[in-house]
Amino acid sequence: MPEAMLLLAVFVAAYVGFAALAMSQDRHWHHVGGGRHCPRRTSLVLRCAGWALLFAALVLALVRDGASFGSLLWATVITVGALCVVATLSWRAHWLRPAARLLQHLG
Amino acid sequence: MEQGFRASMNWLHTWSGVVLGGLLFAIFWMGTLAVFDREIDRWMAPMIRLPAAEKTFSLEMLRPLYEVAAAAKSPTFSVGLPTDRDAAIRVLWREQSGPVHRFVDPGTGAVLPDPGTLGGTRFIFPFHYMLHIRIQNIGYWLVGLAGMAMMALCVSGVIIHRKIFTDFFTFRPDRKPRRLTLDLHNVTGVLGLPFHFLITLSGLVIFWATYFPSSWQVTYNGDRQAFFTDAYGNVIPKRTGEPGGMASFDAMAAEARRLWDGSALRYVFVRNPGDAKSVMQIGRLDEGIVSSTYDAAYFDGPTGALISYRAGTAPVMSAQRFLSGFHFIQFRHWSLRWIYFGLGLAGCVLIATGYLFWLESRRKKHAQLGLRGVRIVEGLTIGSVTGMLIATVGFFVVNRLLPLGASALGQDRAALEVWTFYLVWLASFGHAWARPQRAWMEQCWTLAAMASAAVLLNWITTGDHLLRGLSYRHLWPVAGMDILLLVGAAIAAVAALRLSRLSRIAQVRNA
Numbered sequence: 001m002p003e004a005m006l007l008l009a010v011f012v013a014a015y016v017g018f019a020a021l022a023m024s025q026d027r028h029w030h031h032v033g034g035g036r037h038c039p040r041r042t043s044l045v046l047r048c049a050g051w052a053l054l055f056a057a058l059v060l061a062l063v064r065d066g067a068s069f070g071s072l073l074w075a076t077v078i079t080v081g082a083l084c085v086v087a088t089l090s091w092r093a094h095w096l097r098p099a100a101r102l103l104q105h106l107g
Numbered sequence: 108m109e110q111g112f113r114a115s116m117n118w119l120h121t122w123s124g125v126v127l128g129g130l131l132f133a134i135f136w137m138g139t140l141a142v143f144d145r146e147i148d149r150w151m152a153p154m155i156r157l158p159a160a161e162k163t164f165s166l167e168m169l170r171p172l173y174e175v176a177a178a179a180k181s182p183t184f185s186v187g188l189p190t191d192r193d194a195a196i197r198v199l200w201r202e203q204s205g206p207v208h209r210f211v212d213p214g215t216g217a218v219l220p221d222p223g224t225l226g227g228t229r230f231i232f233p234f235h236y237m238l239h240i241r242i243q244n245i246g247y248w249l250v251g252l253a254g255m256a257m258m259a260l261c262v263s264g265v266i267i268h269r270k271i272f273t274d275f276f277t278f279r280p281d282r283k284p285r286r287l288t289l290d291l292h293n294v295t296g297v298l299g300l301p302f303h304f305l306i307t308l309s310g311l312v313i314f315w316a317t318y319f320p321s322s323w324q325v326t327y328n329g330d331r332q333a334f335f336t337d338a339y340g341n342v343i344p345k346r347t348g349e350p351g352g353m354a355s356f357d358a359m360a361a362e363a364r365r366l367w368d369g370s371a372l373r374y375v376f377v378r379n380p381g382d383a384k385s386v387m388q389i390g391r392l393d394e395g396i397v398s399s400t401y402d403a404a405y406f407d408g409p410t411g412a413l414i415s416y417r418a419g420t421a422p423v424m425s426a427q428r429f430l431s432g433f434h435f436i437q438f439r440h441w442s443l444r445w446i447y448f449g450l451g452l453a454g455c456v457l458i459a460t461g462y463l464f465w466l467e468s469r470r471k472k473h474a475q476l477g478l479r480g481v482r483i484v485e486g487l488t489i490g491s492v493t494g495m496l497i498a499t500v501g502f503f504v505v506n507r508l509l510p511l512g513a514s515a516l517g518q519d520r521a522a523l524e525v526w527t528f529y530l531v532w533l534a535s536f537g538h539a540w541a542r543p544q545r546a547w548m549e550q551c552w553t554l555a556a557m558a559s560a561a562v563l564l565n566w567i568t569t570g571d572h573l574l575r576g577l578s579y580r581h582l583w584p585v586a587g588m589d590i591l592l593l594v595g596a597a598i599a600a601v602a603a604l605r606l607s608r609l610s611r612i613a614q615v616r617n618a
Contacts, residue, residue: 073442089276
């Protein structure tokens, strides 16, 4: 069971990480209901969070599967996560709207 | 300069894609299926839908088959032992008439009836790396050429992509077909790049001795066997012609296990069965590491004495073995297996959308100028994409329709299945060129109907319907394949419905 949970965690970290990176771009920030341009500070925060989450996904994958399987799992799962972000932005962009709103309030 | 370089890369990307895309799609598609080759075997050969053997079995049960191989003077006798994915023992030897493949039930020792199919491991998997063209190794070289082209396509694709980071997550399904296909091509290409590049590179590295023969030919004076003996450490005895016995299989297997601290065994392989100089090679099962090691122990056949054994590899080979292992996925990791399957499909989408973009960006111009290029390439695309899928499903359908032992026109059952595959594939090209307006839609309908029929036929001929398949652990591979066939059928049906709606809209507009 912890195996499955860890796998899910790797995926979620990769997915949220890429979602943050996507939202830091003006086009997607606008698309998920932010303003025309993603404010500089928000963009920076999103980028840092995105990279940190991708790194967290790597750590989780290494913890789960060790060096060789872990790195392989990470390299492939992040692609799956990124493709899921693309699908979300294309068909379910409103899922990310609350996050954008929250960031606007904070920023 | 920059513009000129980009333009030439664009030219390279476009034309190597158009010329080799069909071949690449076939290789990617078959490779994606080969991820589940043993599961496909279980679907196509119902006699090996066995529960996993509960107790350890005696290898001595294989001695009668070994005696048959020895009597036939087969050069080798090879036994694939059960794994997590494979419940039956696979035995192979060679007779005057050709190779003989048999499955053995490890629980009872019974030799199972000939399934009469090449299945996933002997049709789909070899198609992936040599296209079943054996003459002069042409199949290997074509796949190698396609592999090199894929690497060039990956690199040139990155160079000609104008906004790689801005468009990193961009897919706009509501845009015009031209933009939509380019988006999809870019997204699957850029996001899948690490996997697609590595899987292609590792695929080429597996066959390095074929593709880059000069290195070992120079060093070993062209003596391939001597080179392989050094690289892989094989013990290859010369046949004496004197008859010789074979010591206890189980004793040698126990000794091999002891050498590797109780590790499980992957295969048993005898050179010169029945000869006074026979050698028994026993391979170690390494499901727990990425690297595809080739640890093996060698025993003198008649006495059963250990000749040599190997654990671990030399540095250069270990890199090659890691890349091979990454490609072969013989390790036990179900999450990665499914991810490989998904990313393999993404590769198929990448290649197909590349074609579609080429077509969409030229369709109007070619129609105005009266050029035939679009029509030719569109037929090529349809045959390579939906035609390949239909041929594959046709292979599954005919497998469930032919009775065991069937033969026609001097071809046995397994050959008939393969003929069906190629004829259906060929027919799909003919159909695509004959009816360019409706071919996509009609082939999608065909695909949907045939994939559903395959699931239905599996139920009728074996009784293993989806619910039954899901409720027994040893039938999960069968249920999994049924589910994927149904999902594929649904996607094909949705695509066909949308295409027919679009063509109706176009008709109304033109009227």
